[in-house]
Amino acid sequence: MEQIALDETDLKLLDSLQSDASLSNQALAERVHISPPTCLRRVKRLRDAGLVECDVALLNVDKLAAITGHGLTALVEITLERQGAEQQEAFEARVVLDEAVQQCYRVSPGPDFMLVVHVADMPRYLALAQRLFTSDANVRNVKAFFSTRRAKFAPRVLLAP
Template identity: 85%
Template sequence: MEQISIDETDLKLLDSLQTDASLSNQALAERVHISPPTCLRRVKRLRDAGLIEREVALLSGDKLAALLGHGLTAIVEITLDRQGAEHLDAFELRVAADAAVQQCYRVSPGPDFVLMVHVADMPSYLALAQRLFTSDANVRNVKAFFSTKRAKFEPKVLLASIRFS
């Protein structure tokens, strides 16, 4: 992929879209102080470059809980027996493909992976553990922490170099 250069206007666009991706092109252009055609062209360039991976709706877990139940969120540390690149890659691909795994991080030092998983209940977690961990002979250790309350969730990437005027 070709290297892209970005400027302060691009950073402002990215920051605004992180806050509210539902803005119309007109509203986004006004917020960033550029013309709508320029805004459209720049956002397309940022998407094409892969800086904007996708746009999603963030759902209110607390409001959905009243309708669907809270479910169970777990932070799971995984240590593999063999850490060769092929073993790490294979495990990562397998867990990333599972819909219950919301986030997967390869970490160091300590465990090899930290996962954020969300399932309906404890039997569903046990099924996930069997599917992803117990059945894998390369998984040496699993340590799960179960969330009792989510105090903060912010998927926004900090764009520290922004200097807004």
């Protein structure tokens, strides 16, 4: 992928889109102090370059809890028996396909992977552990930490103009 140059206006656009991707082109242009046609062209260029992966709605888990329950969020450390590139890629490919896995990171030092998983309850976590960890002969160690409270959730990239 070709790297594109970003100027201060591009960074302002990206920052504004992180805050509220539902803004109309007109509102986004006003916020960044550019014309609507320029805004549309620049945002298309940023999207085409892959700098904006997707637009999503962040749901309020506390308000949803009254309807669906809080569920169970776990931070899971995974250590593989064999850490070769092929084994790491195979494990990663399998876990990223599972909808309960919200985030997957290769990390160093320490464990090989850190996962953030969210399931409805402990039986569903146990099913996930069986499906992703126990059935894989290459998983040497699993250490799960269960969230008791989410103090902050900010899927935002800090951009310095």
